[in-house]
Amino acid sequence: MKILDRYIAKNFLYGYFISLFVMIGMFLTIDLFMNLDEFAELLGMEDATGHEMTMMDVMMNVVRFYGIRCALWYKDMAGMIIVIAAVFSLTRMTRSNELVAVMASGMSLKRILAPILLLSVFLTGLMVADQEFLIPKYAYELTREHDELSYENAYDIWFVGDDRGSLFCSQEYDEKTKTLDEPFIIIREPVDGSGDIYRVTGKIRAASAVYDAQRGGWVLTGGQQMLLGGGDTELTEGRQSKSIDFYKSNLTAGDIPIRKREGFKSLLSLRQLTELENNTGVRTTDMAALALQKHSRVTKPIINLIMLMVALPVLVCRDPKAMKTAVLISFLTTLSCFLVVFVCDLFATEVFLGQIRPAIWAWTPIFIFFPVALIEIDSMRT
Structure with missing residues (x-):
């Protein structure tokens, strides 16, 4: 029995690794062929440190891009790869009439399925580990386009809301310094007390904004607030602009990375999904x-x-x-x-x-x- 189990397991794993490399290689080749010009646009660009991208830098960026992307492809194709591996191993045994020999020995063919199912449970566990630990770690990397550089802990945010209905936008948020670059805040209020329909009452622009945990809000540099009023006539006649250096909000610096994940829920771990679900601004x-x-x-x-x-x-x-x-x-x-x-x-x-x-x-x-x-x-x- 042990000899037969090892033989079946060997055939199954052989087919599994062949299927894995063929399918991921096919996805990689097609994607690279269709987006090679996008990677070429990076040549001569400056990265986060101001270094100009050389050909070697672009090639290393391609390797990093697809190295991380393979983890996502593996998660999506894991089930199909297991089925293909089973087809490969059982087809080989059938063509060699090995299943007939197994039956002639008095063994049920159901017993042949045991090592395949056992290995499949283990390989499915690898897929779960990939989903829960590896993919969430590189979630931001997996969302960038082919012609974008990887900026660690820095990304754009768009229309992230707080409990007052305000929407925060910024082309770059730096997690390390907790700073919004050129933030744009849309101030809103609910219509007739409704929590679903809002009316825009103002907007705030600033050169930068840094979160202050003690004051519970954002310290603005060069902030300007424009009040739009409440009605349609006031939107055109009653516009006022004033300086503002602080905006109080329950949207904290720690909430922004969590809320950013709303756009790629499928890349999050179960723990991160729970954190996002418990966030009041979702x-x-x-x-x-x-x-x-x-x-x-x-x-x-x-x-x-x-x-x-x-x-x-x-x-x-x-x-x-x-x-x-x-x-x-x-x-x-x-x-x-x-x-x-x-x-x-x-x-x-x-x-x-x-x-x-x-x-x-x-x-x-x-x-x-x-x-x-x-x-x-x-x-x-x-």
Whole structure:
């Protein structure tokens, strides 16, 4: 038994690493070919230290860009790679009539699935570690465009709100110095006490803004506030401008990195999603998307294993002539699972019957395909 398990595990891992390198290499080659001119635009640009980018610097930037991007591609393709590896290993055994020899020894073909499933659980764990630890660490890097340089702990923010309804914008926020560069603050107030509809009453511009924790707000350098009034006539006739050196807000320097993550929820860890969900400034419309992402952290690894359980019984066939059909059926069932997951994610944040139920939509693919997997395994011809 141990010899057979090692043999099956060896074949499976062999197929897994081949599939992994081929698929990631394919994604990398296509993306690099389509965006090579974007990287070329970096030549001669200045980085954060004022150093002019040389050809070697551009090449190192490309290596860093795709080195980090591979972690994201691995997370997205982990389930499919496992299925392809299973197809590779079982097809090889079927073509060599090794499954017939296993049956002739009196062993059930279901026993062959054990090492593949065990290794799949371990590899799915690697995908979870990638999602929870590696990807969140480089989330900002993963959101930059091909023609952008990486500025550590510095990024732009747009329309980040506080409890008063004001919106903060800045082309660059530096986490180290807690400084907003040329901030633009839109001052608003709710219409008729409503928390959903706001009216713009003023705006603030400044050269820079530094957060002061003791005073609970932002110290402005060269700040100018324009009051727009409350009605339409006042917008044109009652404009006033005055100097302002401090703006009180519950939006702290520590909140900005958390709120920045609203734009790339899929790149966050479960802990970061919880922090974002508990932040008082998060928009109500984003809460359903956050709930969906939190449930997906649990359901996606399970769905990857269920996809494998659906595909494996079809692949365990004794006749080499039927192997092509078995491979086609396994890929179609895997594709159908992907489509169901996609549709459920699409409708998870929509309102049905006056309610939003992201948890139900996130778990629906498991409710559908797990019974199918059990039925297929039970009906295997062993």
